[in-house]
Amino acid sequence: MNHPTQAYRAAILHSLDDPNVVGVEQSYEYFADGVLLVEAGRVVKVGAAAELLPSLGDVPLVEFPNALITPGFIDTHIHYPQTGMIASYGEQLLDWLNTYTFPTERQFADPQHAQAVAEFFIKELLRNGTTTALVFASVHKQSVDAFFAEAAKWDLRMIAGKVLMDRNAPDYLTDTPESGYTQSKELIERWHGKGRLHYAVTPRFAPTSSPEQLRLAGQLFNEYNDLYMHTHLSENRDEIAWVKSLFPERKGYLDVYDHYQLIGQRAVFAHAVHLSDEECQRLAETGSAVAFCPTSNLFLGSGLFDLHKMEQQGVRVGLGTDVGAGTSFNQLQSLNEAYKVMQLQGQKLDPFKSLYLATLGGAKALYLDDKIGNFTRGKEADFVVLDYHATPLLKYRLQQASSLAEKLFALIMLGDDRVIQQTFAAGRLVHQRD
Structure with a gap:
């Protein structure tokens, strides 16, 4: 242009x-x-x-x-298919997914619905001053096409990917290891590097992907030099226990992703509320990043993100709204809640650190600080x-x-x-x- x-x-x-x-x-x-x-x-x-x-x-x-x-503000974790279910009452993470998230995401099998929501979602981002976001689509390939087509109209620097999910979810929302890999690769060839767009390999989280799907996701992530990987990590204690039961051979939640080569530069893990020192060290040494999502963590009762601990360990941190569990598209509101999360842990969040998290810190977490x-x-x-x-x-x-x-x-x-x-x-x- x-x-x-x-x-x-x-x-x-x-x-x-x-x-x-x-x-x-x-x-x-x-x-x-x-x-x-x-x-x-x-x-x-x-x-x-x-x-x-x-x-x-x-x-x-x-x-x-x-x-x-x-x-412009940078959002390092958000779900565009969940726009219509923001502010849904009364559940913590796992029940919230089953009660609200999965039925809402089912609608994205319809390309016209996906296009309409993508248009509204991007306008809402821009209305709130967000110019770059790392975005979950749904399991449907057409949801990614709709999002990228809309982002391209505005010449935005955006990152998104098709959700990979082949178990522990409704049949209407599951793919297979092979179809997830093939469809993701098609989308990469169509959109990655087009204008200001980037693709993210996107397993929803470890419990909804089989070992074979995670293996193929890791293979795909490493087939291209500049792809992103976007998933969830240690958001909720019940979720962590579930991961342990599904992957008893692994040392912990992060080790599941590490084992399947889903870690490293441009790998972004949302939440990371309950991490061990060893997991923080591994994130830091691999150049991986985490997304701090204060409005979501408070809304779902997930816990308090320890920003000070992440900084001490040298982990890259960006700021995420996590709509629809997050309650606002606006990063000023995210920072408002982040300050309170820090206060509850006896810590402070300096306003200039807040500015950094919402802008340059997010860019560094996404390895885009040479551009934005x-x-x-x-x-x-x-x-x-x-x-x-x-x-x-x-x-x-x-x-x-x-x-x-x-x-x-x-x-x-x-x-x-x-x-x-x-x-x-x-x-x-x-x-x-x-």
């Missing part, structure tokens, strides 16, 4: 590195009055308005008063405009803020979809509020 040169003026904030590694003050760059220059869908320059404005010449300038520009996650020169221009005056309470609270950290923290605690004024993907406007 051809994108004209364009400049955007507002307060601008982006992460440069992990605050826990380099220190808070070195972890970000902020311009109270800044300009972001974009050309052909990529960042050319970011800096103070006083320095950049005189050099713009006839480049069109869009100004956003009372607003903050940040990189901040505003360094040459990065793809995925960004969001956050409205400081989105609600009367937010406007009033920010007037009391005496520092950038206080302002950012209040924005995270009080922000939701109403804050997202505009969303841009590859330099193109893809959502405008109202």
Whole structure:
């Protein structure tokens, strides 16, 4: 796509590195009055308005008063077929799957239904400022086609895959080891690397795949150099016990995936709430990542994710909404709940660490930080405009803020979809509020 040169003026904030590694003050760059220059869908320059404005010449300038520009949010775990069952009452993980998830996903055998939900889902992501997501489809090949076709229309950097599930699920939702492998390979050939799209080998979780299906999934994951692997890990204690009963020969839950070569760079494990030190070490040494899904973990009563432990072990961590167990598409809401999860463990979540998790940290978890996650020169221009005056309470609270950290923290605690004024993907406007 051809994108004209364009400049955007507002307060601008982006992460440069992990605050826990380099220190808070070195972890970000902020311009109270800044300009972001974009050309052909990529960042050319970011800096103070006083320095950049005189050099713009006839480049069109869009100004956003009372607003903050940040990189687009990155969601490292979400289920698009579960959009219609978000906020379903009363169950923990395994009963929730049987009561709500499986009947809802059955509908995705219908290509028209899949297309309609994919369209709504992607618009909802963009409406909430999310420009990249790692996405579960359903077991149906047509669900993946529908998602990628819709993402391609918007020129989005998205990752998705067909669910692999050949046991311990309703007959109407199961494939076979051979059909799962063959259909996944067809989808890889059709979509992987097309535009800004990537494919993820996607076993739902160990209990719903036979050893043979996991073996073929691992084979497929290693047939291509840059595929993703996306699954669930240690979300719920009953789930962990179930895995142990199904795979008694393995040391633990992670070792099941490790045994079948479903681990390594671009392997992303959702939840990881109940991990041993040994499992954390194995994730770190293989370059695997985990997705922290606070709204989902609280909603299903799964437990409290130990971010501090993951950081100590050197595990890559991204932020996930996990819709439909998660209760919001909005990553500000995810960070709101993440702060509370940390508080319940006697830990703090610095607002600049929050920004990092939702942007550059997610990009690093997905091995996409050479393309997205901040505003360094040459990065793809995925960004969001956050409205400081989105609600009367937010406007009033920010007037009391005496520092950038206080302002950012209040924005995270009080922000939701109403804050997202505009969303841009590859330099193109893809959502405008109202």
